[in-house]
Amino acid sequence: MTDNRMGNQDDLVRRLVQSLDREIPAATEERLDLWLKRAAAAGTPRRRRLILSLTTVAVLALLVLSLGPLRSWRREAAGLPRPPAPSGEVKMEVELRNKNIKIIWFRKEGFNLRKG
Amino acid sequence: MRELEAVALNDMRKENVIALVRDKWLSLLKGRAIARDEFARLAQPFKRPLYNLVAKSLNFSEDAEDVYQEVMMRGFKYLHSLRDRESFRQWIFSIAHNEIKRYYRRRGRDSSTPFDEALAVPPAGNPQLVGEIYRIASRLKPSQREVFFLFYQSEFSIREIHEITGLGEGNVKYILNQARNRIRLVLGGKT
Numbered sequence: 001m002t003d004n005r006m007g008n009q010d011d012l013v014r015r016l017v018q019s020l021d022r023e024i025p026a027a028t029e030e031r032l033d034l035w036l037k038r039a040a041a042a043g044t045p046r047r048r049r050l051i052l053s054l055t056t057v058a059v060l061a062l063l064v065l066s067l068g069p070l071r072s073w074r075r076e077a078a079g080l081p082r083p084p085a086p087s088g089e090v091k092m093e094v095e096l097r098n099k100n101i102k103i104i105w106f107r108k109e110g111f112n113l114r115k116g
Numbered sequence: 117m118r119e120l121e122a123v124a125l126n127d128m129r130k131e132n133v134i135a136l137v138r139d140k141w142l143s144l145l146k147g148r149a150i151a152r153d154e155f156a157r158l159a160q161p162f163k164r165p166l167y168n169l170v171a172k173s174l175n176f177s178e179d180a181e182d183v184y185q186e187v188m189m190r191g192f193k194y195l196h197s198l199r200d201r202e203s204f205r206q207w208i209f210s211i212a213h214n215e216i217k218r219y220y221r222r223r224g225r226d227s228s229t230p231f232d233e234a235l236a237v238p239p240a241g242n243p244q245l246v247g248e249i250y251r252i253a254s255r256l257k258p259s260q261r262e263v264f265f266l267f268y269q270s271e272f273s274i275r276e277i278h279e280i281t282g283l284g285e286g287n288v289k290y291i292l293n294q295a296r297n298r299i300r301l302v303l304g305g306k307t
Contacts, residue, residue: 006296010268013299016246017172017253017268024167028181032188039192040152061133 155192158204163188166212169270173216173262175254183219187212209270210280213262220258248302252295259283260291267292 042048092105166187171180190211198207253264263281266272267288274292278285 009296009300009303012303013249013296014268014271016242016249017265020246020250021164022168022171024163024184025181028167028185032185035185035189036152036156036192039189058133058136062130065130065133 151195152192155195158195158201159188159191159208162205162208165270166208169209169262169265170212170216172250172253172265172269173258174219175261179219183215184212187215190215206272206276206280209266209272213266213280216258216262245302249299252298252302256291256295260295263288263291264295 091107094103095101096103167180167184170184170187171177174180174183187208191208194211198204253261256264259281263277263283266277266280267274272280274285274288277283277288281288283291
């Protein structure tokens with residue numbers, strides 16, 4: 001059989017085969033559309049993994065940031081010296097110019113005045 | 117003062133994290149809608165050809181609807197793995213091939229649904245000839261029948277059929293030639 005005749009026969013068979021084309025049943029289409037909507041709302045497995053990992057990272061980051069202030073408290077509990085308190089409000093300044101001396105009074109933050 | 121700065125910095129970090137998470141969530145939600153729309157757009161021209169390939173490869177079995185549905189579901193699920201959107205047609209037909217193969221594997225060997233001749237009546241043309249061709253196709257093995265319909269129904273080339281099914285090009289040609297020889301006998305007296 002020559003290529004040309006084979007091609008003609010193929011074209012004829014194609015036409016005959018395709019003359020019997022079926023429509024997709026409407027119920028199948030509806031079911032599929034519904035499934036697609038639900039699947040899109042739920043996300044693909046890759047998206048679900050992405051969302052899960054993102055949420056985990058966010059929760060861990062927030063946890064670490066929230067627990068930050070507890071660090072100094074833990075230092076005290078462990079008997080470690082507290083870091084020096086920052087200087088507080090400046091109360092008074094006296095300058096002895098002739099002796100090249102400057103005296104500054106300030107109250108340290110949290111200093112107990114009634115101590116002793 | 118340093119403590120105040122530290123607290124402010126901590127709050128800023130928290131706000132940044134919250135903003136980042138919020139933005140990511142929004143983009144993910146938007147991404148879902150885009151994925152569904154994109155799949156619907158890509159699949160639209162191939163829905164009917166896919167359904168017909170599946171139905172004909174399964175000898176018009178009622179299970180064709182389930183297999184077709186499974187093809188579309190898998191297509192949506194794994195669309196992200198398709199890098200080149202231009203090759204969507206071949207890709208989705210490869211999924212159809214896998215699902216047809218899986219269907220026959222589940223049902224066991226030579227478990228084709230018997231061909232119902234009443235189903236092979238075209239609305240117009242030559243019903244007798246069409247019936248003969250579908251009868252010939254129904255007698256092929258499931259894998260051969262699929263090759264037959266990939267060529268005559270879906271109009272894939274031999275090379276494309278080789279890529280979709282994994283069968284060697286020589287094997288595809290052999291299957292088609294066998295079908296041609298049978299068809300020629302039928303056509304010989306009727307065309």
